[in-house]
Amino acid sequence: MAGKVGVGLLGLGTVGGGVASILQNPSERHPLVGELELIRVAVRDLNRPRPVALDESLLTTDPSAVIQDPAVDVVVEVIGGLEPARSLILQAIAAGKSVVTANKAVIARHGQEIAEAAAAARVYVLIEAAVGGGIPIIEPLKQSLGGNRINRVSGIINGTTNYILTRMAEEGAAYDAVLKDAQELGYAEADPAADVDGLDAADKIAILATLAFGGSVDRSAVPTDGISGLQGVDVDYANQLGYGVKLLAVAERMAERMPNSDDPLPLSLRVQPTLVPKDHPLAGVNGVNNAILVEGDPIGRVMFYGPGAGAGPTASAVVADILNIAGIRKASDGPGKVDPLLAASSWRPCSLVDSGDIRQRHYVRFKTKDAPGVIGNVGGCFGQRNVSIQSIVQFNASDAGAEIVVITHEVSQRQMNEALEAIQALPEVSGLAAHLGCL
Known part of the structure; x- marks a missing residue:
């Protein structure tokens, strides 16, 4: 031409x-x-x-x-x-x-x-x-990684929230103060809802899932939770337990689609603040940078990292x-x-599974009385719903009460919700203070 x-x-x-x-x-x-x-x-x-x-x-x-x-x-x-x-x-x-x-x-x-x-x-x-x-991610998913069976795509795909969470973790700064700084620096809009409520990340993970798994997904059905309700104490507790906190967007296949079947491939998508182990590839992604981790067969893990906006x-x-x-x-x-x-x-064809079927690990923090048997009662409620606990720790015990932090093993959202409902009904538990995902 x-x-x-x-x-x-x-x-x-x-x-x-x-x-x-x-x-x-x-x-x-x-x-x-x-x-x-x-x-x-x-x-x-x-x-x-x-x-x-x-x-x-x-x-x-x-x-x-x-x-x-x-x-x-x-x-x-x-x-x-x-x-x-x-x-x-x-x-x-x-x-x-x-x-x-x-x-x-x-x-x-x-x-x-x-x-x-x-x-x-x-x-x-x-x-x-x-x-x-x-970051070149769209064309690699469409072409370079086309010979792989993609199992999971996860990442930090909103620079504004990553900047805020980085400052909260490194400086112990309060969310509201860091958000104001982000707005003054031009990282956040005057109305930051699309970023801090996870809506921007949900748009992006819906696009990545469509490319990675071969079929469109219903954007309106993606479970989405942002960082606007995140408290600095949970960032601090996560750090003490060996984790960082990131707003993660995740898309993963939930089961195999039978050969020659017309049934859609079941997928799990979600956006939420998530505890990330400090030795995980995504844990060191800080500031306004983005990173997308693609996991497939036979390639294994591939991470795409760089400036996510501007x-x-x-x-x-x-x-x-x-x-x-x-x-x-x-x-x-x-x-x-x-x-x-x-x-x-x-x-x-692809379809999203019911949100109750999404499986992951969880971090939860309860406000409780500082009394004998509280940890045992909380653990018992989890055990009765077949929710396996990785760790359970009491923080800040005093006459005014205590905080119990639990990290679970992988469990369905439905089982987790049932356990949380039972725990909040305990007379010695005054409330669920935080609920985050956990890798």
Whole structure:
């Protein structure tokens, strides 16, 4: 295919500005970057200051003008949010344009619809920047690890919460104070709910699960718990017991799918604050960094680590996707030829198991009276529900009461809930103060 590959950009904020900067400065990058040409850019306000200097003739306030421009081969969507992003992506596909997007919210909720539209139109929708910022994880799951039977994907995939938890652990700082610092530094939004309540991580693990296990999952059914209710005392107790606390997102297969069966592959997904042993690969991931651990057969464990957000890392992932599409277009001398590994459509049905069937270890902290027999009664309630205990420790005993911290072996969520209900009914137990996951 002769000539440049035309790029249309929807959005010129932090990430869009980073993409434009790379395209305008191809020197010392891969030679194919020099074959990319920025054709049109859609912005909300023509008079707003820009993160990168652009010729005013490239700018428009009409996204459709970018999509319909015949010189645009690849549409890059970096405006964020659900709408109009979803509609614009579908509009670009209908116009025969491949799409690159960093929009995790749209892909997590409407990925199947978008993938089907792209397959019908024989174009690509690539999403490397939607998960992990600059970490290359999407394409490895689709291609490099394709010969493996993936059993589990877990990781730290929200930099804001990891920054907060790192500060709480290293400095003993209070959650509210660190959140305020994160907002001042630009790591957290003015409304931090998407990060601290685990919603951002749930979007991302839904996407990773779809790629790792071959079928779409229901994003709305992912059990999600954030860090906004986490207390510093639990971070401290975890440290004393040999653990760090991380907001982990986990996707794992729960059972085998019978050969030639139409039954969906059962999967367990969850997002929650989790105790991580200090010798675990994820325990040393600190600050705003992300890490994703993929476990499969025959490869074993592979970890992808790096900056999970920001203009530079995310723009890097966006441009990598543009280069993938540009390379295919040039090799095939035009659109219409689709690489099945690069496109990576769903290839089997998957379903989420009932939340009560999710199995993991647990950390729980109870407020109790400081009296003889309390630990025995708590342990008895666990034992009667077949919940095996790894450790049970009493902290801060005084006339005012005590705190009992329990770490269990792996157990179903249903059994754990039944045991907790029985324990909270004990007269010497005043309440369940904390409940976290545990690796």
